Amino acid sequence: xxxxIVLGFSGGLDTSYCVKYLRDDLxxxxxxxxxNTGGFSDEELKQVEQHAFTLGVxxxxxxxxxRPYYDRILRYLIYGNVLKNNTYPLSVSAERLIQALGIxxxxxxxxxxxxxxxxxxxxNDQVRFDMIFHIQxxxxxxxxxxxxxxxxxxxxIEYLKAxxxxxxxxxxxxxxxxxxxxxxxxxxxxxxxxxxxxxEAWPTRVTKSESxxxxxxxxxxxxxxxNGQSFDHPSEAIQYLQRIAGPYGIGRDIHVGDxxxxxxxxxxxxxxxxxxxLKAHHALEKxxxxxxxLQWKDQLALFYGNWLHExxxxxxxxxxxxxxxxxxxxxxxxxxxxxxxxxxxxxTGIESEYDLMNSRFGKYGEMNAGFTGNDxxxxxxxxxxxxxxxxxxxxxxxxxx
Numbered sequence: 499x500x501x502x503i504v505l506g507f508s509g510g511l512d513t514s515y516c517v518k519y520l521r522d523d524l525x526x527x528x529x530x531x532x533x534n535t536g537g538f539s540d541e542e543l544k545q546v547e548q549h550a551f552t553l554g555v556x557x558x559x560x561x562x563x564x565r566p567y568y569d570r571i572l573r574y575l576i577y578g579n580v581l582k583n584n585t586y587p588l589s590v591s592a593e594r595l596i597q598a599l600g601i602x603x604x605x606x607x608x609x610x611x612x613x614x615x616x617x618x619x620x621x622n623d624q625v626r627f628d629m630i631f632h633i634q635x636x637x638x639x640x641x642x643x644x645x646x647x648x649x650x651x652x653x654x655i656e657y658l659k660a661x662x663x664x665x666x667x668x669x670x671x672x673x674x675x676x677x678x679x680x681x682x683x684x685x686x687x688x689x690x691x692x693x694x695x696x697x698e699a700w701p702t703r704v705t706k707s708e709s710x711x712x713x714x715x716x717x718x719x720x721x722x723x724x725n726g727q728s729f730d731h732p733s734e735a736i737q738y739l740q741r742i743a744g745p746y747g748i749g750r751d752i753h754v755g756d757x758x759x760x761x762x763x764x765x766x767x768x769x770x771x772x773x774x775x776l777k778a779h780h781a782l783e784k785x786x787x788x789x790x791x792l793q794w795k796d797q798l799a800l801f802y803g804n805w806l807h808e809x810x811x812x813x814x815x816x817x818x819x820x821x822x823x824x825x826x827x828x829x830x831x832x833x834x835x836x837x838x839x840x841x842x843x844x845x846t847g848i849e850s851e852y853d854l855m856n857s858r859f860g861k862y863g864e865m866n867a868g869f870t871g872n873d874x875x876x877x878x879x880x881x882x883x884x885x886x887x888x889x890x891x892x893x894x895x896x897x898x899x
Contacts, residue, residue: 500527501611503641506601506627507532507558509546511667512616512644515654517553518661519643520614529608531559533600535567535593536678536737553663559604564678567596568733571811572679577719577823578799579780582807586753586765587772589680594626595811601627602634614641619648625758626809633812672699678736680749680769688764694752695766702768704747710838712742714778719827721775736771743770747841758808774843778834781845786829786852795826 503520507513507530520526530550534543543560550558571592574580582588605613613631617624624645631640643649655667672685672695681701687693697704715723721735722728724742729735743749749770757763783792802819810816832850836843869877 500525502527502529502556502608503612503614504601504605504608504610505530505555505613506597506615507546507550507555508616509549510616511651511654511658511665512618514549514553514663514665515649515658516614516616516643517550517555518658518663520641521554522661524641526612528555529557529559529604529610530555531561531601531604533561533563533597535596536564536733537593537676537681549665561600561604563596563600564733565731567593567678568731568736570599571596571806572736573720573732574802574820574823575679575806576721576775576779577827578795578802579776579783580799580803580806581776582803583753583755585751586755586767587680587769587776588803588807589677589767589769589772590675590682590765591622591626591807591809592679593677594623595630595806595809598627598630599634599811602631605631605635605638610638612639612641614643616644617642619645620759621763622758622807622809629809630812674701676701678733680767680772683766683768685766688752688766691764695750699766700747700750700768702744702747702770704745704840706745706838707840710742710746712739712774712836712838714739714775714834714836715832716779716782716834717831719779719824719830721779736775739774740771743774743838743843744768746770746838746843748838748843749773750841755807774836774838777843778836778845779830782832782834782848782850783830785848785855786832786850787826788854791826795823798822 503526505513505516505520505528507517509532517528517530521528532538532543532546538546547558547560575588575592580588601613601615613635615627617627624642628640631638644654651669658665672683675682683695683699683701685695685699687695687699713725714721720732722732724735724738727738729738749772750766750768752764752766754762754764783795787795798819802816802823805813805816829852831852832848834848835846837846
């Protein structure tokens with residue numbers, strides 16, 4: 499009886515090779531799984547499933563993970579206003595983690611003998627998948643044919659053609675990875691330190707030219723409604739906002755970052771909804787949170803984003819930070835007003851019952867209602883007293899010298 503292996507499957511060249519190699523050359527009974535984090539339409543999912551069975555898998559599972567993806571990861575990236583290197587909303591790195599967790603669960607469900615993924619040896623994903631598999635399914639062998647055999651694209655194509663596989667082998671000029679939290683775009687221009695992506699590289703075409711206003715309604719830090727329209731789940735609000743803002747070409751950029759394996763890399767991305775949500779959420783927080791809440795949030799969120807990027811979503815410290823971030827959102831409720839324009843957007847203001855910028859307590863630069871001038875004189879003396887002592891002692895020592 500053949501041993502069972504679970505393969506994370508996307509339907510592309512690498513994972514198609516893996517099916518045939520694992521089945522025909524190594525003798526495994528291959529069970530494929532696609533964890534959909536928002537990048538596939540229903541029709542595309544059907545095509546991937548059909549392709550998997552054509553290749554010879556024993557079973558194929560489509561795991562719809564959009565809501566779990568938001569619940570387990572994205573909500574905390576929003577709470578923390580997380581942008582890697584102040585630029586990138588962790589579009590791909592975040593979804594790879596939920597995909598790895600889904601694959602690991604499927605290994606347990608089938609009591610499979612091994613697990614496989616199609617990562618190469620040159621990127622971050624290999625570390626993320628391997629690490630989570632080692633933690634979630636310890637002792638289960640991890641097979642990575644593309645990485646282990648150091649295969650070129652041409653070698654994979656020749657192998658599949660020899661096996662009688664029919665699929666589109668034409669290499670797209672750009673590598674595109676689409677998900678709920680943005681789309682990454684890689685190509686010739688991102689392989690060097692200079693150059694930007696041409697208009698035709700971006701998956702979403704710019705078709706809107708007239709300015710448009712949107713109102714984002716947050717409840718305890720979560721986007722629950724847009725322009726008065728409520729949604730059953732925040733993931734639906736994200737998708738709705740993407741449909742509105744994507745055609746403006748908003749959220750396009752190129753991220754330069756450090757990989758887990760120690761090299762630097764560039765990747766293009768478009769993330770209209772994520773960028774608008776993060777900036778709108780942060781604007782609301784600046785009105786309703788205190789100075790020290792904001793400062794500690796910034797510090798913890800920076801670590802959280804970096805550690806998540808490294809694949810460390812299962813580290814217990816992440817649960818601790820998530821608890822802090824969740825508690826910080828208690829008063830992050832209100833409406834944020836955003837103006838959309840071609841290639842840019844502007845947050846124009848907020849409305850919230852928790853707004854600390856309240857005229858009852860004064861108007862910055864004009865008047866105050868909570869203290870007097872004499873109060874300020876006394877406060878200034880006390881606030882600077884330690885530094886006064888320091889300077890006084892330093893002067894007395896310097897004079898002796």
